[in-house]
Amino acid sequence: MKEIFFSEAIASAIRNEMLRDENVYILGEDVGIYGGSFGATAGLYDEFGPERVKDTPISEMAIMGSSAGAAVTGMRPVPEIMYDDFLGCCMDQLMNQAAKFRYMYGGRVKVPMTVRCACGGYVTGAAQHSQSLESMLVHIPGLKVVYPSNPQDAKGLLIASIRDDNPVVFLEHQTLYGVKGEVTDDFEPIPLGKGKIVREGKDVTLVATGVQVGKALEAAEQLASEGIDVEVIDPRSLYPLDKELIYASVEKTGKVVIATEECKRGAWSGELASRIVEDRFEALKKPIVRVGALDTPVPFSQPLEDYMLPQTEYIVKAVKSIA
Numbered sequence: 001m002k003e004i005f006f007s008e009a010i011a012s013a014i015r016n017e018m019l020r021d022e023n024v025y026i027l028g029e030d031v032g033i034y035g036g037s038f039g040a041t042a043g044l045y046d047e048f049g050p051e052r053v054k055d056t057p058i059s060e061m062a063i064m065g066s067s068a069g070a071a072v073t074g075m076r077p078v079p080e081i082m083y084d085d086f087l088g089c090c091m092d093q094l095m096n097q098a099a100k101f102r103y104m105y106g107g108r109v110k111v112p113m114t115v116r117c118a119c120g121g122y123v124t125g126a127a128q129h130s131q132s133l134e135s136m137l138v139h140i141p142g143l144k145v146v147y148p149s150n151p152q153d154a155k156g157l158l159i160a161s162i163r164d165d166n167p168v169v170f171l172e173h174q175t176l177y178g179v180k181g182e183v184t185d186d187f188e189p190i191p192l193g194k195g196k197i198v199r200e201g202k203d204v205t206l207v208a209t210g211v212q213v214g215k216a217l218e219a220a221e222q223l224a225s226e227g228i229d230v231e232v233i234d235p236r237s238l239y240p241l242d243k244e245l246i247y248a249s250v251e252k253t254g255k256v257v258i259a260t261e262e263c264k265r266g267a268w269s270g271e272l273a274s275r276i277v278e279d280r281f282e283a284l285k286k287p288i289v290r291v292g293a294l295d296t297p298v299p300f301s302q303p304l305e306d307y308m309l310p311q312t313e314y315i316v317k318a319v320k321s322i323a
Contacts, residue, residue, distance in 0.1 A: 001184050007177040009151035010040040010116075013158035014078060016187045018048055021076060024162060027054035028063055028080030028116075037082055038118060038177040064090035064115070068098040071113040071167070078162060084117040084171065085131045098167045099142030110165040114158070120173040120211060120261055121309050127297035130305075132262040134209070135271065137169050138239045144168040144192055145238040149213035151181035153236055156190030163189060173211045173261075193240030197249070201231035204319050205249040207272065208259040209235060212291075212310060216259055219315040228323045238268055246272070247280050254285035257318045261310055264292035286322040291315050 017024045032055040035042035045053040056063050060081055067077040081087055101111050121130035137145045146161055146168055148154040161168040199220050208216035213234045220230040231249050250256055258269040273288045294308045
């Protein structure tokens, strides 16, 4: 086991799958010679060459459309859409084509493509480079949506995603690329749809995604000093979702806080809250509380961005409101 950056874990997973399967290739803006805007494809161009590491024009439609076409003919493309904000440029290819091919053709084709996207804020990237659009993606039947929070999970989940025969959108929070963590030397996939309890507790269930997992752990440590024992759960994949893991924790604590970076309006957190109410209402002792961003585009000003996006103290306040 060694300590590496999140970006290095991504590159390591892609390299392993390219060595394992000659049908795996990557494409996107600056993924080749430059090594990726966030360094997540560094070294791959030198090792595999331009046939399997393809720098593309600035055309998300071309990146997504060609990947969908290649996937149904037996290739395993790993396209990078530099920011999830830019998915709006190629949503037809993703939503109406890649996600639907297997169903439209009666299961006779597979669509093994893994779309990597940077997402999230806290970097003064402003309104067009800072969004968290996971709820939009989870809403689309035919797509799987994965959201790791640390280098180890990024490596294992990306391997599983590339090997999956369905289209996967793999979200990478841009503040995590420079975060280090311990990563095992093996290349075992982490099954999609399997969440993880990252901190056990008995008083409140705290479900968090992406960079909010780290903030949730910080909040849990603060609350522990005040006698509140918080259980923190990282779903890791938003769809498929490990509902049973979450439900078991809800039955133990009876109190739930959900922390995500997305705007609360129409958020994935609302979908999860709804499912808990539908399936485990009798276990709840208090109303579910959600922590999310304000319903506004992300501002460029850092003080305004910090105010608008979820912070550790917001999670602490939410837990205390029901503890």
